Amino acid sequence: MPYKDPAIARAKARERSARPEIKAHQKELRDRPEAKERRKAYEKTEQFKKIRRKSEHDRNQRLKLFLMIHYGKGKAECVHCGFSDMDGLTLDHINNDGAAHRRQILKGKHGCKDFYRWVKRNNYPSGLQTLCSNCQSIKKARPNEFMPKQTAQLVLA
Ligand SMILES: [Zn+2]
Numbered sequence: 001m002p003y004k005d006p007a008i009a010r011a012k013a014r015e016r017s018a019r020p021e022i023k024a025h026q027k028e029l030r031d032r033p034e035a036k037e038r039r040k041a042y043e044k045t046e047q048f049k050k051i052r053r054k055s056e057h058d059r060n061q062r063l064k065l066f067l068m069i070h071y072g073k074g075k076a077e078c079v080h081c082g083f084s085d086m087d088g089l090t091l092d093h094i095n096n097d098g099a100a101h102r103r104q105i106l107k108g109k110h111g112c113k114d115f116y117r118w119v120k121r122n123n124y125p126s127g128l129q130t131l132c133s134n135c136q137s138i139k140k141a142r143p144n145e146f147m148p149k150q151t152a153q154l155v156l157a
Pocket residue numbers: 078079080081082083131132133134135136
């Protein structure tokens with residue numbers, strides 16, 4: 001029976017395919033050798049690779065946005081200067097132990113996305129903050145300006 005409202009039609013379709021006997025039937029269809037072959041061939045096409053690249057990219061961007069907000073005090077902004085272009089934002093190790101930390105946890109993987117996923121898997125540990133690439137370079141050159149207020153006071157006293 002067709003539904004006029006596409007949202008309802010989609011919900012009904014989801015409901016249908018969640019039923020165990022339907023699920024089993026769908027698996028049976030998927031497991032047919034000719035279906036497997038067709039899928040394999042499709043997965044080799046540029047079209048499929050393009051779609052997969054895009055969805056992976058979108059997933060990474062969503063995770064990055066979430067992390068930038070989480071470590072940016074509720075905003076996807078550099079905590080030091082307020083810069084907010086996502087492509088210029090990074091996760092900074094507050095105690096400057098990022099290189100060693102990455103070596104320890106990533107074991108040969110280098111990408112930001114691997115690090116972001118590690119952060120998610122490990123339940124968003126503390127010790128990180130959202131900084132823009134600019135501020136990160138300046139922090140490297142003049143770390144004193146980037147100390148948390150309390151520590152800075154201790155150093156002054
Ligand atoms: Zn900044």
